[in-house]
Amino acid sequence: MHRIAKFHKVSFEQFKGDWTDTFGDRAEEEIRAVYEGIRLPARATSGSAGYDFFTPEPVTLKPGETVKIPTGIRAEMDPDWVLQVFPRSSLGFKFRLQLNNTVGIIDSDYFYSDNEGHIFIKVTNDTNEGKTVELAAGAGFAQGIFIPYGITLDDDCVSVRNGGFGSTDPGQA
Numbered sequence: 001m002h003r004i005a006k007f008h009k010v011s012f013e014q015f016k017g018d019w020t021d022t023f024g025d026r027a028e029e030e031i032r033a034v035y036e037g038i039r040l041p042a043r044a045t046s047g048s049a050g051y052d053f054f055t056p057e058p059v060t061l062k063p064g065e066t067v068k069i070p071t072g073i074r075a076e077m078d079p080d081w082v083l084q085v086f087p088r089s090s091l092g093f094k095f096r097l098q099l100n101n102t103v104g105i106i107d108s109d110y111f112y113s114d115n116e117g118h119i120f121i122k123v124t125n126d127t128n129e130g131k132t133v134e135l136a137a138g139a140g141f142a143q144g145i146f147i148p149y150g151i152t153l154d155d156d157c158v159s160v161r162n163g164g165f166g167s168t169d170p171g172q173a
Contacts, residue, residue, distance in 0.1 A: 002148075004077055004081050005077035005078065007041050007075055007076075008073070008076060009035075010073070010074050010115075010117070011116060015072045015118070022069075022070050022120075034072075035072060037137065038054075041053050041144055049145050052143050055141050059133070059134075059141070060134050061097070063127045063132065064125065065125050067123060068120055068121075071118070071120065074116055076111045080150075082108065083104075083105075083106035083144045084145050085099065085106065085142055086143055087142055095127050095131050096128065097124070099121065099142070106119060109160070113162065121141070121142050
């Protein structure tokens with residue numbers, strides 16, 4: 001086993017701004033209670049590859065509905081590693097809960113981004129069986145797996161990240 005990463009919470013200020021941007025204005029005490037309840041990702045068993053990400057508050061998704069969840073989590077990892085995020089397999093199997101970007105890719109330099117590397121996970125209930133997904137606060141809904149990666153021999157990239165989604169692609173708007 002390689003010990004190459006550590007999960008952290010983002011600052012309360014970062015979480016509060018992102019939570020408000022996603023869910024609208026709420027009382028600061030309410031947002032602080034959500035923040036204080038955030039659990040760092042954890043493996044369920046010693047043989048698990050994935051670290052479960054937990055819902056900060058209850059989530060209900062009717063068929064076809066989508067929610068963007070500010071997890072309050074950031075991942076510090078060694079260079080040459082990436083965190084890949086997937087839906088928990090049981091939720092995908094039972095409800096067709098899917099990530100909107102299919103697989104989330106969290107690069108090692110995202111930790112130092114101007115949003116503190118705050119990991120958002122956007123999921124959709126893509127059921128074709130009419131099932132509603134109901135997750136209690138603190139329920140595991142996604143899993144992250146750390147994977148090493150390589151680069152080409154002639155790679156000469158020297159660019160530095162400063163942002164989140166689309167920040168590494170100047171053509172993205």
